[in-house]
Amino acid sequence: MKRRKLLYQIIKYFLVAVLIFFTIAPFLWVFITSISSLKDVTSIPLKWFPSEPNFKNYIKILSAGDGGNDIFSQFRISMYNSFVVAAIVTLVCLVFGSFGAYAFARLNFPFRDKIVVLFLFTQLIPGIAIMLPTYIIFKNLNLLDTKIALILIHTTFTLPFVIWVMRGFFKSIPKDLEDAALIDGTSRFGALFKVILPVSTPGLFATGVFAFLGSWNEFGMALILTSSSQAKTLPVAITEFLGRFTVDFGLMMSGGVLALLPPVLLSLIFQRFLLDGLTTGSIKG
Template sequence: MEQSARNKRSGIFKKTAIYVLVGLICLFAVFPFLWMIDISLKPQSEIYQNPPTLWPSELNWNGYKQMLNFGADDNLNFIKWFLNSTLVSVMTTLFAIIISTLGGYAMSRFKFRGRMGIGYIILITQMLPGSLLMIPMYIIMRDLNLLNTHMALVLAYTTFAVPFCTWMLKGYFDTISPTIDEAAMVDGANRFTTFWRIILPLTLPGLVVTAIFSFITSWNEFLFAFTLLNGADMWTLSVGIASFQGQYIVNWDYIMAGSALTTLPIVLIFWSMEKYLVRGMTAGAVK
């Protein structure tokens, strides 16, 4: 009886410790977002207050109002920047998914000499920092007359997204038995029909994971957007929000309000695609 009570107390203690640990980890992960919301709602006088206050004494919505001004001020066109980022991110995602899907399927199904060598070369490109590629990429875009265009960003972002997405999808295709391809071909389907109508529907979780990765990569990127775009009407969100940091004055309420609005689409995407994201990460990345 005493041993049973001791085991029960031990189980309750372990469960409580796990809950506390998970709560602390969640708080650590969510704290930057909560701090961003807090700063975006504080007046300028309270932002620089020492010691800082935990909550704003009065809610300051000026940053959000200015950000959602719908272009009334030519120097503050958040909606335009939002549309630019959406266009670039969606096009990058489409290009990356098309290329990496075909590449991943080829590396998984076709056995040819140098297959893994090509795969490792593709993967090594992920090890190169963006700053190292900035000058060559700028020269290439200049020679192609693509400077200050969104297509320049799409091409640049696609080169970063494709290597990871290709390997991610290869791992997912490897989990699908080749006998499925063989059965479809025995029934009269050619290789492309098998790939398009049989294999792709089975890889939906993996496609969602790679699509989210490609979208976030282009949505948050700053360095290439800042270098390749020189017109305020062409800016993406990351460059537009960074423009509020001046030499002597930093409008933190504007920056944090814009950052909160920029983060919102990513949160909604993760929330709506959660089940596919978990399935894709566990099935494709682990195996």
């Protein structure tokens, strides 16, 4: 019996180790490539570790002068654009998404559940199917190559997701807490701000992290709606490390590592809220 239990533990930890390896391996390879020379990356047979590790690619990106026309200074501008767009999209979606989610979770009105399903259906539409009409609309509005266009389109994609997820969090909160506040004379808005939102703090943080990451990583719409450094975001800027006849893998991977840092740091900082939010939202949806 003890041998069987020991064997079970060995198999379990082995499978967990394999899963962790395949999860971390792509990110580890990105970092290894970023500190490798082009010769090491393109060598046959493949070298798993660089013969002369160096951080020159990071130095090129981070030490470039501000306001220049080179791809390195534009990379930093694109990182700033991505942060501004993602932060505004997250804030707008959390504010309006909370109001919408509260309405769908607590108020009774015709076709409530059908509208919620319609929100979920919008997430199933592939982005490439609406790229052309989206481009035409923003062109007619003279909003091409602006951060406003990205904020609007990212909000359009993210807001239904936020409403759907936050509705599950709000429904997991006992209605008795809200009823007690209403009996004491608090209005609906008062109950939302004084009872529902404070209790839903983990859910707000968890949803906000996912909304931020969704906007930060979006590539397709950013590619067709922007053309200059004044609005270009980080995923688009990374592709510019591609040359016409060659690909500088080291620079591209260095840009990828730098692009990974803000989301990773954000997840680590709000890890406790993220875990609490995910477990809370799974109780009742």
